[in-house]
Amino acid sequence: MSKKRKWDDDYVRYWFTCATEADGTQRPQCVLCNSVFSNTDLRPSKLSDHFNRQHGGIAGHDLSGLKPVPTPSDKRETLKALGVASHEDALLQASYQFAYLCAKEKNPHTIAEKLVKPCALEIAQIVLGPDAQKKLQQVPLSDDVIHSRIDEMSQDILQQVLEDIKTSPLKVGIQLAETTDMGDCSQLMAFVRYIKEKEIIEEFLFCEPLQLTMKGKDVFSLFRGFFLKHKIALDVCGSVCTDGASSVLGEGSEFVACVKKEVPHIVVTHCLLNPHALVTKTLPTKLRNALFIVMRVVNFIKSRAPNHRLFQAFFEEIGIEYSVLLFHTEMRWLSRGQMLTHIFEMYEEINQFLHHQSSNLIDGFEDKEFKVHLAYLADLFKHLNELSASLQRTGMNTVSAREKLSALVRKFPFWQKRIEKRNFTNFPFLEEITVSDNEGVCIAPDVSWHLQELSSFLHGYFSVGALDEASKWILDPFLFNLDFIDDGYLMKNDLAELRASGQILMEFETMKLEDFWCYNFSERQFGKIYNFKFKHLHFHSKTIKALNIKDQGKTNSREHSMKSHNPFLPITLFFSALTSFVPPISNMFILSTYGSFYLSALEVIY
Incomplete structure (x- = not known):
């Protein structure tokens, strides 16, 4: 033989x-x-x-x-000849497509097998008949299958992002956020900002667990390990924005020291939103006590189910639409601002409820001074909320973020002068009490003192206006006084040449700042400007995308832990990030079943 x-x-x-x-x-x-x-x-x-x-x-x-x-019309015949039956193709493609939509909508993997498929089978039998039902029955939608599909598509998207990082014409910006899920597992999340085809792209990069300790060197080891694993040099990073405990990720932390030792040119900044949690450090004693009373009232109502139900029933009984009270937490400052507003707006109704429950909190809550302090706190945190929301928009950068923060701080002296004259125009809730009860006079000194302290605190913590005078040309290269730039800098030649172009001036007037700097500049045309500008367009704080992913990770962590082979890696986060990348589903189901050669052969033929 x-x-x-x-x-x-x-x-x-x-x-x-x-x-x-x-x-x-x-x-x-x-x-x-x-x-x-x-x-x-x-x-x-x-x-x-x-x-x-x-x-x-x-x-x-x-x-x-x-x-x-073969012509395109022969494609199905060729697929059959290669062993890929059209019916099986449809089943696999449907499975991939559902997994993709499941991840995009942030649904648990079990929803397909427990809800969607049974509903689809019932609908098919009623509308299309038993034959259609039999076909749908064959679509693989178990939770393990959905998990594997999502994992496969996530890895494909990750590879696309990594390829973009490698080919980015400028160094990329990284945002690191340390968070804790519902299982008390500390996780490090990373986002990346880079240039692709003259456009700034923001994408989710990875989410990895901090195993034992949460020291700065542990974060650096995890951060560095990701780039080594994917064979990308760490010096591809031009800047890192950190969000977390200052002892772990702050400007004086061990993490920053390790990063700068490895990549000396890197620019490290701390999230501009995170220090909002420290605002209470500047509160005088009376205002701090008022905030403490609010916390106790909210916890009294929300932390006990009977009180919560009675509170809702009480509002219905007196004919007022029930409004949800948010939980108080130390770090969710947007929630805290809304909570203070709700408490102030429902002050009389909550007061009645506390009387009805004979709560010992009634004495502090009924105090006239407390209501005045509550009004000021609600107004103050409303201003901070508006600032925070504006800083979280997609596309925000270091320059525009510092401008917004500086604008708020510059308003404080004007507010102080108005307060000293008993003018509370900038504080609507406080003005409402002053007009109706004439109770605002007693708080004027405390408000004036607090605004002064808050201004000094923000200046010291954020270095408001710290953008070097000689670097402000990035905001407006056409009106900037070139005398601020030393004659020894060759970049001054590029700026002079740039200002002589009428076409570039028209583009500057019609485009967003970051789009303008990315659109028409190359290393060959304006080399010195090209190498300098992008470090000011990197991350400054958590974006809406980052906040949504962190919240979703906390909410769904238990579901993912039960169904994921890696319980610390919520793989649907690639899709929760609202990524602009779309996995090539049409190729994936062929590749997963018939191997890479079939896919490469088909790509060459067609």
């Missing part, structure tokens, strides 16, 4: 694939005419002879001169 020949991947150059029989015998099959040969023909001379005689080709060349080449 003759020895069976083995398939060699080099035979692909003759446009053959390997057809394996049930007993393991390998036979060559031409992907151009679908002819199948015996195992004895599995040799270069035989394959080359068929390729040259039947298709008029030269090994390794493209298909432009080959014959016969």
Whole structure:
């Protein structure tokens, strides 16, 4: 008995694939005419002879001169000849498509098997009949299947992002956020900002667990390990914006020291939103006590289910639409601002409820001074909320963020002068009390003092206006006084040349700042400007995208932990990030079933 020949991947150059029989015998099959040969023909001379005689080709060349080449209308026939049945294709593609939508909508993996598929089967039987129901029954939608599909698509998207990072014309910006999920697992999340086709792109990069300790060196090790794993040099990073405990990720932390030692040129900043949690440090004693009373009232109502139900029933009884009280937490400052507003707006109703429950909180809550302090706190945090919301918009950068923060701080002196004159225009809730009860006079000194302290605190913590005077040309290169730039800097020549272009001036007037700097500049045209500008367009704080992902990760962490092979990596976060990347589903279901060669062969043919 003759020895069976083995398939060699080099035979692909003759446009053959390997057809394996049930007993393991390998036979060559031409992907151009679908002819199948015996195992004895599995040799270069035989394959080359068929390729040259039947298709008029030269090994390794493209298909432009080959014959016969299937037309697009023959595609389904070729797929069948390759062993890909159209019905099976549809089932697999439907499975991938559902997994993609499931991840995009942030639904648990079990929803397909427990809800969607049973509903689809019932609808198919009623509307289309039993035959359609039988076809739908074959679509694989188990939770494990959905998980594997999402994982596969996530990895594909990650590879696309990594390729973009490698080809970015400028160094990329990284945002790191340390968070804790519902299982008390500390996680490090990373987002990346880079340039692609003259546009700034923001994408989710990774989410990894901090295993044992949460020191700065542990964060750096995880951060560095990700880039080493994917064979990307760490010096591709131009800036890092950190969000978390200052001892772990702050400007004086061990993490920053490690990063700057590894990448000396990197610019490290701390999130501009995170220090909002420290605003209470500047509150005088009376205002701090008022905030403490509010916390106790909210916890009294919300933390006990009977009180919460009674509170809701009480509002319905007195004919007032029930308004939800938010939980108080130390770090959710947007929620805290809304909570203070709700408490002030429902002050009388909450007061009645506390009386009805005979709560010992009633004494502090009924105090006239407390209501005045509550009004000021509600107004103050409303201003801070508006600032925070504006800083979280997609596309915000260091320059525009510092401008917004500086604008708020510059208003404080004007507010102080108005307060000293008993003018509370900038504090609507406080003004309302002053007009109705004439109670605002007593708080004026405290408000004035607090605004002064808050201004000093923000200046010291954020370095408001710290953008170097000689660097402010990035805001407006046409009106900037070039005398601020030292004559020794060659960048001054590029700026002078730029200002002479009328076309560039028109683009500057019609485009957003970051789009303008990305659109029409290359290293060859304005080299010095090109190498300088992007570090000021990097991350400054958590964006809406980052906040949504962090919240979603906390909400769904238990579901993912039960169904994911890696319980610390919520793989749907790639899709929760509202990524602009779309996985190639049409290729994935072929690749997952029939291997990479089939996919490469089809790509070449069509």
